[in-house]
Amino acid sequence: MGYVLGLRKHIGTKPLIVPGSSVLCFNNKGELLFMKRSDNHQWGLPGGSLELGEKLEETAVRELFEETGLQAQNLTFQQIYSGKELHYIYPNGDEVYNVIAAYTCEYDGSGWNSDSEETLAIQFWPLENLPAQMCSPDRFVVEKVKEGEEEIRR
Numbered sequence: 001m002g003y004v005l006g007l008r009k010h011i012g013t014k015p016l017i018v019p020g021s022s023v024l025c026f027n028n029k030g031e032l033l034f035m036k037r038s039d040n041h042q043w044g045l046p047g048g049s050l051e052l053g054e055k056l057e058e059t060a061v062r063e064l065f066e067e068t069g070l071q072a073q074n075l076t077f078q079q080i081y082s083g084k085e086l087h088y089i090y091p092n093g094d095e096v097y098n099v100i101a102a103y104t105c106e107y108d109g110s111g112w113n114s115d116s117e118e119t120l121a122i123q124f125w126p127l128e129n130l131p132a133q134m135c136s137p138d139r140f141v142v143e144k145v146k147e148g149e150e151e152i153r154r
Contacts, residue, residue: 004049013093021060022047022100022141023072027107031124032142034131035067038120040091043131044138046070047100056101064105068122069113072105081144086137098137102145 004018022045025033034043048063050056061072079102086098112122125131127146134142 002049003052008094013095015095015097017099018049018096019056019099020047020049020101021056021063022102022138023060023064023075024078024102024104024142024145025064025068025070025072025107026104027124028109029124029126031126032130033068033070033107033122033124034134034138035119036121036123037135038118040135041120042133042135043123043125044135045141047138057103060101060103060105067116067119069116070107070110072103073108075103075105078102078104079144081141085140088135088137100137100141102141 004016007016024045027033033046035046036042037044046064046067048059048067050059054062057075057077060075064070064072080099081102082097082099084097086100087096088098089095107124127142130139130142
């Protein structure tokens, strides 16, 4: 059981500040990888919450693999995002204020695996045509990345 799920047994759905990582994985066309989440049926970035004793970059690598089957190639830290824009209420009522360490990585062309219980589908999307149904914290991170797109891709 994960750290956050363990806390939920004691506090229920009350708000938590949850540190974690998200991975912005780009293919050679500059398209961004999204996964369709099983909990809310929306598109989002691979990522998740930090576990006890884990480094944020380890969270990024672990979550990318767990949710997509991909190994992080050239993982690069970009930015930490926090604030009211990253508030989210899950379909089960769990409330969080996310603190997200965003990383970029490259897609090496290998196959992926969407057999994870958390993942319904995996797809690359062009930055100018993002999915309409996207998790609000991920939309915030992606919009910030788009604002600084030139800088991040270097």
